[in-house]
Amino acid sequence: MKLxxxxxxxxxxxxxxxxWSFASSDEFQPxxxxxxxxxxxxxEIDDDA
Ligand SMILES: [Zn+2]
Known part of the structure; x- marks a missing residue:
């Protein structure tokens, strides 16, 4: 199985x-x-967020 x-x-x-929310795996970068x-x-997303 894969976890x-x-x-x-x-x-x-x-x-x-x-x-709003968004579910993803750990590798995701917005x-x-x-x-x-x-x-x-x-x-636009702030760099220090
Ligand atoms: Zn809005």
């Missing part, structure tokens, strides 16, 4: 302040620019 560990990423939109699924605006 995987799940990491949940939480994003908070700079514009509408709503948040892209610098992410579109909010609520308002559709583009968020």
């Amino acid at each position: 995987t560990k799940e990491t949940i990423w939480h994003f908070t939109c700079d514009f509408c302040k709503l948040w 892209k610098k620019k992410i579109f909010c699924p609520h308002c559709g605006r583009r968020n």
Whole structure:
């Protein structure tokens, strides 16, 4: 069998302040620019976040 560990990423939109989450494996690195699924605006991720 194969074991995987799940990491949940939480994003908070700079514009509408709503948040969403995204589950992935440990290797995932979020892209610098992410579109909010609520308002559709583009968020940029801070390097020190
Ligand atoms: Zn938004």
